[in-house]
Amino acid sequence: MDMVAIAIGIVFGCCALGAGIAMIAGIGPGIGEGDAVAKACEAIGRQPEARGAVTSTMIMGCAIAETTGLYALVIAILLIFVAPGSMGNLLVSLIK
Amino acid sequence: MNEKARSGRGADILLILMMVLPLVAAMALKILNTPASEGVVIEGAMVYFSANPNADLNAVISTDLIITDAQINSWLVMISITGLCLFLTRDLREKPVSARQHVAEWIVEKVEGLVSGNMGDFHVNSFAPFVCAVLALSAFSSLMSLIGVFAPTSDLSTVAGWAVLVFLIITAYKACCGPRIYVRSFTSDGPVVAVLNVISEVATPFSMAFRHYGNVMSGAVISVLVAAALKGLSSLVLGWLPGALGQIPLLQVGLPAILSIYFDIFSGALQAYIFAMLTMLYVGGGFPEEEYIARHSAAAAPKAAA
Structure with missing residues (x-):
């Protein structure tokens, strides 16, 4: 019983740690989208008449650059809400 | 009359x-099948x-x-x-009199303009209906969360089905001039780049499915978490009020609605647009148009002569 409790505790803690570590990937899209928006602002400043085209292209590019961050977010959400339950069940059935 | x-x-x-x-x-199905429970529930379909x-x-x-x-x-x-x-x-009339015919013509013109702008005029007739169907299905599926039911796009299986379909279409368009040209589209830049090309080709359906699913699902999860946090905060701050007044989660008014505008409306519509856009770009980029036209005109010429 003690062993099961300790093992489940380790699983929960590692899931939380893994979720936190996965979200480090948020740095990449942050830098990338900031760069894209800065360049779009420069472009609009240089050519104000191209504002519509620049803005729509920028939103499209931002949404695609966001993808890697979203992969990390999906992994983190799965680790927090899905993994502890299924891993706990697996452990209990294994140790029994 | x-x-x-x-x-x-x-x-x-x-x-x-x-x-x-x-x-x-x-x-009605959602209301009838939701068990009465307190607290935050985050689960799949x-x-x-x-x-x-x-x-x-x-x-x-x-x-x-x-x-x-x-x-x-x-x-x-x-x-x-x-x-x-x-x-x-x-x-439908030849000279439109009703408002809805104007709306229908506007939709068709916009989608045809989008397709011809991204894929060239060659594909407009064959591809505009599919793009419009993808746009409408994706956008309306994401907007389903506005009426409080489970949005089909926040389930990975739904979006993965669309991504596999798009991948099959991409492969069919790439391979329409025979297997030799299909293989050459990967190996034209040398063996090292060929391996990378194959990997990125296989990754296409995964990335399309996860992009759409991740956006919609994370929006739904964040909305639920913020609503639950605001409920807890308002019971903490306003709990000293007497009677039933302290039980009303007053702080829940406002902020979830603003989040819903972003996550449900803007993000859902943007993801539909991006899914359709990527479909067009992948198909238009992979299709060997000159080769196809050359072959078909060569095949049509003897027939015309005969």
């Missing part, structure tokens, strides 16, 4: 019912029906055949969109 107008109005009412009733049915049709094969196929509300809601969305299309295209 009068009878004709009356029967036309009856058909209109039927089509409007066909648009609205599936949404009402989705809401609700399972309505589960069966194991081949119990003898249980050792081989260990999963049941399950029908979730993601599947049911996506079929309801399809029925609703069909009703919308039939309603918009009823009673």
